[in-house]
Amino acid sequence: MNKKEFRIAVAGYGHVGKDTVKTIIENNQTIEKRTGIKLKIKTVFSRNIDKVKNDKYLDSIEIKTKDLNDILNDKEIDIIIEVLGGIDTAKTLIMEAKKGVVTANKALLANCFSEIVANRKTDIAFEASVAGAVPIIKALKESLVSDKIESVYGILNGTCNFILTNMTKNNLNFNVVLKDAQAKGYAEANPTFDIDGIDTAHKLCILSSIAFSNIIDMNKIFIRGIRNIELSDIVFAKEFNYTIKLIAEASIDKDNNVFIFVIPTMLKEDNMLSKVDYAFNAITVVGDRSGDNVFYGAGAGGRPTSSAIVSDAITIARNSIITDKLRIPILGFVEKNNDIKVKDFKEKNEIFYIRFSSSKNNFETFNKSFVENKIIIEESKEKNNNFMFILKEANINKITKAIENIEKIENIFIARIKS
Amino acid sequence: MNKKEFRIAVAGYGHVGKDTVKTIIENNQTIEKRTGIKLKIKTVFSRNIDKVKNDKYLDSIEIKTKDLNDILNDKEIDIIIEVLGGIDTAKTLIMEAKKGVVTANKALLANCFSEIVANRKTDIAFEASVAGAVPIIKALKESLVSDKIESVYGILNGTCNFILTNMTKNNLNFNVVLKDAQAKGYAEANPTFDIDGIDTAHKLCILSSIAFSNIIDMNKIFIRGIRNIELSDIVFAKEFNYTIKLIAEASIDKDNNVFIFVIPTMLKEDNMLSKVDYAFNAITVVGDRSGDNVFYGAGAGGRPTSSAIVSDAITIARNSIITDKLRIPILGFVEKNNDIKVKDFKEKNEIFYIRFSSSKNNFETFNKSFVENKIIIEESKEKNNNFMFILKEANINKITKAIENIEKIENIFIARIKS
Numbered sequence: 001m002n003k004k005e006f007r008i009a010v011a012g013y014g015h016v017g018k019d020t021v022k023t024i025i026e027n028n029q030t031i032e033k034r035t036g037i038k039l040k041i042k043t044v045f046s047r048n049i050d051k052v053k054n055d056k057y058l059d060s061i062e063i064k065t066k067d068l069n070d071i072l073n074d075k076e077i078d079i080i081i082e083v084l085g086g087i088d089t090a091k092t093l094i095m096e097a098k099k100g101v102v103t104a105n106k107a108l109l110a111n112c113f114s115e116i117v118a119n120r121k122t123d124i125a126f127e128a129s130v131a132g133a134v135p136i137i138k139a140l141k142e143s144l145v146s147d148k149i150e151s152v153y154g155i156l157n158g159t160c161n162f163i164l165t166n167m168t169k170n171n172l173n174f175n176v177v178l179k180d181a182q183a184k185g186y187a188e189a190n191p192t193f194d195i196d197g198i199d200t201a202h203k204l205c206i207l208s209s210i211a212f213s214n215i216i217d218m219n220k221i222f223i224r225g226i227r228n229i230e231l232s233d234i235v236f237a238k239e240f241n242y243t244i245k246l247i248a249e250a251s252i253d254k255d256n257n258v259f260i261f262v263i264p265t266m267l268k269e270d271n272m273l274s275k276v277d278y279a280f281n282a283i284t285v286v287g288d289r290s291g292d293n294v295f296y297g298a299g300a301g302g303r304p305t306s307s308a309i310v311s312d313a314i315t316i317a318r319n320s321i322i323t324d325k326l327r328i329p330i331l332g333f334v335e336k337n338n339d340i341k342v343k344d345f346k347e348k349n350e351i352f353y354i355r356f357s358s359s360k361n362n363f364e365t366f367n368k369s370f371v372e373n374k375i376i377i378e379e380s381k382e383k384n385n386n387f388m389f390i391l392k393e394a395n396i397n398k399i400t401k402a403i404e405n406i407e408k409i410e411n412i413f414i415a416r417i418k419s
Numbered sequence: 420m421n422k423k424e425f426r427i428a429v430a431g432y433g434h435v436g437k438d439t440v441k442t443i444i445e446n447n448q449t450i451e452k453r454t455g456i457k458l459k460i461k462t463v464f465s466r467n468i469d470k471v472k473n474d475k476y477l478d479s480i481e482i483k484t485k486d487l488n489d490i491l492n493d494k495e496i497d498i499i500i501e502v503l504g505g506i507d508t509a510k511t512l513i514m515e516a517k518k519g520v521v522t523a524n525k526a527l528l529a530n531c532f533s534e535i536v537a538n539r540k541t542d543i544a545f546e547a548s549v550a551g552a553v554p555i556i557k558a559l560k561e562s563l564v565s566d567k568i569e570s571v572y573g574i575l576n577g578t579c580n581f582i583l584t585n586m587t588k589n590n591l592n593f594n595v596v597l598k599d600a601q602a603k604g605y606a607e608a609n610p611t612f613d614i615d616g617i618d619t620a621h622k623l624c625i626l627s628s629i630a631f632s633n634i635i636d637m638n639k640i641f642i643r644g645i646r647n648i649e650l651s652d653i654v655f656a657k658e659f660n661y662t663i664k665l666i667a668e669a670s671i672d673k674d675n676n677v678f679i680f681v682i683p684t685m686l687k688e689d690n691m692l693s694k695v696d697y698a699f700n701a702i703t704v705v706g707d708r709s710g711d712n713v714f715y716g717a718g719a720g721g722r723p724t725s726s727a728i729v730s731d732a733i734t735i736a737r738n739s740i741i742t743d744k745l746r747i748p749i750l751g752f753v754e755k756n757n758d759i760k761v762k763d764f765k766e767k768n769e770i771f772y773i774r775f776s777s778s779k780n781n782f783e784t785f786n787k788s789f790v791e792n793k794i795i796i797e798e799s800k801e802k803n804n805n806f807m808f809i810l811k812e813a814n815i816n817k818i819t820k821a822i823e824n825i826e827k828i829e830n831i832f833i834a835r836i837k838s
Binding site: 004019023024027030031032033034035036037127132133134135138139142143144145146147148213270272275276277282287288289290291292293294295296297298303304306307308310311314315317318321322323325326327328329332333334335337 | 423438442443446449450451452453454456546551552553554557558561562563564565566567632689691694696706707708710711712713714715716717722723725726727729730733734736737740741742745746747751752753756
């Protein structure tokens, strides 16, 4: 037997950690027969290791510990899998580890990419950080490597997509659906992170950094979530054969101007992403050679996430053997594209849909203020104190200015219409 | 500069060859900045090199030749890209090359896999052979490597999908649409290869060999194309909210029984593949961990195909540096799964739709013969001498037996209904 065994430490034993251990143990033979690589879990770390010690999947594991040093100081460990969640301990582990690390920690990556990449001498893989099992990171880093990537856009948050799908299919209000999602475990008790688009933005930060060969600053991403959506918006969209999705998008033009944003978006029926329902995720990558490539799959959940994590361990095992200069680069580039200019999405002219709820205003108030600000109205409609407009090309700054002096607007919802 | 340059020979200068040369030349900087690898085309081979010699993309290329030995005997060449088309010369090149080869030649691979793999000491990559730019081969070989693959199914032939989409959207007959496709260059003058499902089967052979870790014999694939489809079949399908697609499918059960088949298939509206229109391709991979993963993109065309070819060259460059035992295996497995048993699809119980055209028979003839053969009819309909049935679970052998003695059937169309 000339096969190589790689010793693994799994840090974190929540549902993703547990499923990772299960996948490695249950599918070890399959993995070895396919890749020639044997993964052996030596150590499992958990803050609550005492509570899970008797878990049958941990029987065969040599070291069960709540001391992170048992991983950091163990020279026998080849690859560390970080599935702790949260930032602090995870960051310590990733910064101090002197071996390849697999992580699913999108918040950490999005906020500390520069620091992490600059400090690492070994590999870090993070397929599981975006869209669960969907192999979008590998596709961007390795498969679409001969394309100039023109844009990446997708549905990256299962909670939001579950809510929007449910509203659309069952004609329900946002609050009703959110409560249902919380009851079913699709949404957190405090859903801010998901419904305000922050989680989506973390993932977009990762995707766009790879796509445009530069680390994208989280603060430069325009973020607007779905908190203000009402059933009337969805009904209006349907009338024009649009489906509303929370879309994360990053695009680059020929002059290297880059726009990166998260915003509710009306998609035409023939856009594949308009068909992505409930908790599923999907990403379209537009390449100058390959055209539109869509990747669709389970965006979350322990089992799918473990699939991405374990294949990352295999990739790290192979990559570690490749000469330094030819290794697959952590962020998919060996040389940064310093030419990119990240612009403010608020300045980008797009076709927008906007709806105001107000019992104190009338159609003329809105109409007049758009006209005064030279914003052309393409379609408009009023129903039950909801004033709905589709505007000809305009930007968010201009629209904001047009409405800033209108009093008594209770709820504004804005969506981009994707051409 | 410590970067590595890889010298390339491109064998074949049809539209894929030309676009491959263009992609390497035009995107060379992007590729180098992303991967650290510089691809340099040293040689272009074409049987008609004299005719294309003055092509501006060939200006910078050192050797332009119609002698294959100029590639085979050149020790400076690191990677050969085979885009000749046809079998004979391509096979010679692939068998005799002592360096990594990239090929898009699905017919050659499907028919000679065992021979090719057994004889090669160096790498062979073939992302472009299935679904153009869609990175399904890498996904199966590397990304979904920790999954037990349960099934792979997809739309793998753009011509058939173009025809079916056009019939469905515009209520047109098969022959009208085929002629239109031929006029537009979407279908060959002799369309047999596409519409009878052979091209689809070649691609399925490649996908299933990887998915189930064994070389699948082309002769064991059940193949039924779309030649006999009529508008009445599509209209019937629509009534039940089904869309008809030519689906290639390979599945494995827990006892390692494998079924591999190409057959017109009625898909439910919520199946992502039912939304794949015109010349696009898409593949669903079902993994035991990741669940359903869908990959969608341009299935053909010079530019998209060149994207897959050039990234394969990068993968080969990296893979060549990895220790023999840990290299990414050519077919995605280092150890063959000898347990698989490829079964006859004709014996598989499925829900089938069947339509007979006959002016000499009546509904009772068909009805009686199904009942006599213990095949239960779920739905039935007669319109303009078309007798249409949905049958409860049955297999093709049983159905064939039931109808073999009925005379004067002019046209039989059979489709599987995918649950």
